[in-house]
Structures are given as structure tokens and as C-alpha cells.
Amino acid sequence: MSENLIVPTMAEMMAQGKQPEILFWVGSAGSFDDRAKKITRAFVKILNKANVNFAVLGTEESCTGDVAKRAGNEFLFQMQAFMNIELLNAYEVKKIVTCDPHSFNCLKNEYPSLGGNYEVLHHTQFIQQLLKEGRIDFNKDTYKGSRVTFHDPCYLGRANSEYQAPREILSQTNADVVEMKRSKSSALCCGAGGAQMFKEPEKGNMDINVLRTQDALETNPNIIATGCPYCNTMMTDGVKFAHKENEIKVLDIAEIIANAQNL
């Protein structure tokens, strides 16, 4: 795992007097969580392969504040937001892409009224664009014969009505894409949203991710596709709970495409 990724930072770009096409917002999970870091790397491989002129904020990036906001700490959220906005505006950022639907939602919907106006895309939307423009291609047969089911992240799906982009990408892989009984607007949450990721669940008779994984298992998949680092963790845990980790992989859409590029 030490292929060389090309990851310029905004500061470096600025020093060279350049402005990238997009800012890749890595997010806290994508920067620090071991599983999510793999998703980040996979996405960068796609960007590199497609020759996308992008940059990251690197050590200047900070938490969007999304999770604080949903926990009820509007103060902390706005402090984070103002700091980030100041930075983003200083770099004259216009277009942001992120692999985290929570950052996506927060930057897209909640930053504008605090003075942060950007075009924000989820990485599945961006990959879909790259495919459409013919900027990337991949081996269509990598997944021939596999069954894939996609778990809609709440913050991409219901929160922002994006159901198509991930499905269109998957439909181009020649895999058998099967829908869970609850999907799109009626999809069940993975259980991580609203700051649940950072605390023990309230008392109940089951964990939400276990229930959601059951939905996925009913489709008899080889791969559970996700589009969110938190969903990925939750579904991975759910699959382990069901002792199916040897048969079923939980992969982000970015990983699915990067793997098919043999990167």
C-alpha cells in the first residue's frame, strides 16, 4: 500500500499561483479513521487517474462542525464553520468534493447562511460526472457475476435527494445490483448519524446497524456498497456480528471503482 498518490495542498497551489478545479474535502473520518482512510486513498487514485486538478487543505482542514451541530452544540458548530469559511474564502474555493455525506450536507446546506457559498458535490456525484465525460474508465468485468447491494446514506439520500448517482455508477460495473426491501427514500439509517457514532446507543433490544445489515443480507450480496465512511463502519460491524465477514465485503463506491481500475 505505498503507491505514490499525488495530493497537492491548497497552500502549495497558492504558492505556485494556481487554482485547482476542485477542493477535495477529506473530512475528519477520512483523515483519521483507519477504514475511512482507505476510502480516501481510493478516491484520490481515481482523481489521479482521471488527471483531475484538485487540492486538499491538509493540516489546515478542520472538522466541519456537523456532528457538534447535530448533537445540539450550535456554538461549536458555528465556531468551526466560521473558521473553515474564512479559510475556504481566502483560497477562493468554488467547488468542493467530499466522500462524507455529512460534510457534504453541512457544507452545501448549512454554510451558505454563514457566508460560505460553494458548489458542493458528493464523491459519487463527481465520479458519475467523470464517467459521463469519459474521463475515467475501468474494467467492466471485474464485478461480473457479483451481487452488489447499495445502502443509501441518510445524508446523501433523504437529506439531499441524491439516489441516482451511486446507482448509475454501480450499474456500469456489470455487477448484479440488487435493491434492499428498504431503499432510497425509505432506506433505514445505519445508526451512526446524529452523533450516535460517538456514543453508546440508548437502551433497546438491538443495535440499528445489526437491523440494517439484516436488510442487506436478505439480498444475498457479495458486496455491500456504501457511500459514507460511517455507514461503512456500521455495516462492516453488522456483517461481523452476523459472522459473514469472510463472504461479504463492505466497500465504498470509490473503492469499487478504484479496484476495477486495478490501481
Add this chain to the structure above:
Amino acid sequence: MNFLDNIFFALLLAIGIGYFTINVKKLIRNIKLGQDVDRSDNSSERWKNMAMIALGQSKMVKRPIAGFLHIIVYVGFVIINIEVIEIIIDGLFGTHRVLSFMGVFYDILIGSFEVLAFLVLVAVVVFWIRRNVTKLARFTSSDLNGQPKNDANYILYFEMVLMTLFLVMNAADFHLQNLGISHYNSVGSFPISQFIAPIFNGMSEGSVVIIERAAWWLHIAGILVFLNYLYFSKHLHILLAFPNTYFADLNAKGKLNNLESVTNEVKLMMDPNADPFAAPANPDAVPAKFGASDVQDLNWVQLLNAYSCTECGRCTSSCPANQTGKKLSPRKIMMDTRDRLEEVGRNIDLNKGVFVEDGKSLLNDYITPEELWACTTCNACVEECPINISPLSIIIEMRRYLVMEQSAAPMELNNMMSNIENNGAPWPYNQMDRLNWVNE
């Protein structure tokens, strides 16, 4: 002699409508206890939503059986009530079937009322069975015990009685028309009640007239009682679904509002030039409370939501926390909000128009922190609600109060938040390590 009837009718009507008006005023006053929120933008989209969702019931049909039956009851109810216009004129002026001058059109009208009345009866019976025999989970969960459960059934009984009275009234009329009794001219068409009419064969003319009159009076009296029962019932949604869908949030579901009071404070904190000791612009202003602990802290749309809630439980049945046995039920959030608002309203009525502190609040006395912290903010409840209610917005307001006014977040969340403050990430990692993934 006949005069007495008319006066009595006028009186009945005045009491029925008068009491209703008093309650509507109370309702509006209570809703206005909420904080202001601007929903005056985008009126064309708002009208469209109202037309599609409240009038067109576009979200009801997502559960096809319930949706279809509901549409029958709804359409039936609205259309049959056109008949009330005629009843009122007849009642006030002592006429009989005054609109029958419309001829064939009148026949069609009465004929379709009858068919609808019959369909409504069937639908209501199926609804009753779903609620009481097959026991759908969302109708039997514990947050509905007591009044809410009875309320739902009362309305079903009401509908059955009203529809039956309507058909009996017509059947008796039809019978009398056939006998050629004066006053009962041959008008209208009776596709359903003609099959009921034979039960009057052999009865004396006088008895049938009494039955016809009794059904007529009970029918209109029943409608007035129904109208006044609405205020005390979840069936207020018949009226409030319209404003409720009109004023619903039009933003992407993922967008939570940014608290302006917080923005001001944060700007002050971050601006090195701000004078912390400067006199506030308006020294008499009550310092803004962050978040909500009681109904007055919520905004008026949230209070309107609470009055509009149908208690259908679609939100709760789609809630991941509820499905996994946690205490949270978004329906209960709405019902609690309404109950507390009613309590505050009664308090105001008893105390000559001002609210006297009663030592209670929506938070804790009705809704517990345990419920609030179980929410994943997934928006399933908002998506499911057939009339665009957002239980989530109330949950968030109350979390805000817990966190910003009471510092009462669960321990682990406090850790997470101090990590963000210190390291710019919810985990205890150094911000300088943010790019380490590149070389791993």
C-alpha cells in the same frame, strides 16, 4: 308551530358554530405562543405543496391500502358535506330539498352522495378492523393508550353513524316520495337507499315521517358535534393539514437552521475588536434562550405541526431508533408537544390571559433526554409524515437546550466535542497528522 322548528334550528347552528369559533380562536392564540419564523417566501411552491400533499394526498398513497381508503373517506366526507348547504337552508326556512330545482343535476348530486356514503361506510369498517382486530403495530403501541386510542375509534363510530343517518334519511324520503305524500316531492335519485326503503313497508305514514325528520335532525346535529369534537381530537388534521403543508420547511431535509442568536455571540467572540463590555443594543431584551425546553421556545410552525399531527404513527414505524426498541417515538414527540401546549393554554385561560409558571416543562415532564439522545437525525420520520411534519426539528431544539443551556450532553459526546474544540476533529488526534493517510 313550524316557526319553532326554524328558531330551534337557528339556535343549534349558532351554538355549534359559535363554540367552534371560540375554540379556533384559542387554537390560533396557542400557536402564536411560539417563536416567530419566516415562512412567507416561495408562495408558489407552498401552494403547490399544499395542493399535492394536503389536497392530493400524494404522500398518503405510499401505503396503498390505507391511502386508498383514506382518499375515499376524505373525498366522501368533503363532497357529502355539500349536502349541508341544503340542510341549512331547509332548516332555516322550513323548505324541503330546496336545491331540487336543479333537476337532473340534483339527481346526480344526491346519487353520487349516496354512493360515496356507502363507500365511506365500507372504508370506515375496514379502518376499524385494522385498528381493533388485525392490530397493526403502529396502532397498538403504548404511546397511544387511553384517549388517543379512543379518539381514533370515536371518529370511526361517528362516521358510521353519520353515514347511516344520511342513508336512512334518504331511504325514508324515497319511501314517502313514492307514497306521494305532500311536502315529499319526487326529487333526487337514490341508488343505495332505495334498497333500504323496503324496511318501511307496512309502517304507518306518520312513523316514516318521524323517522325521516329524526334522521335529518340527528344528521345535522351530528355534523355540528363532529365539528366541535375536532378541536379535542387528532382529527383536527382535516383542517390543519392545509396550513401545515403550506408552511412546511422547503429546504433540503438535511439542512438544520442556523441559530442567529448564536451567530451574534460567536462573531463577538471571534472578533478581536469587539468590546465585550459594550452596552447591548437593547438592554431590556430578555437574553435569548438557546434551544427549547418548553413549548413557548419552539416556533409557531412546530406548534402548528403538533396540532396537525394525525397520530398515524408512520413516523414512528419508520424510525430506526424505535424499531430497535429505544424509547424514542417521533409520534410521541408530537403528541407530547400538543399536550403540553394545551396545558399551557388552559393555564392562560385560568389566569386571565397570562401564563403563570406551573413548575413543569415539555422537557423532562413530557419528553425525556433519553428519547432525545436516541435520534440519529436520519429524517425517516420527516420523509414518512403524510403532512410534512418534522418531529426532528423539535428533537434538535431540545438537544440544543440540553447542551447549550444545561451542559447535559452524554459524557461521550462531551468528549467528542472537546476533541473538536482542541484538535479540530471528533477524535483525539493531532491536527498536524491530518495528511498522514497520503503515505500509509
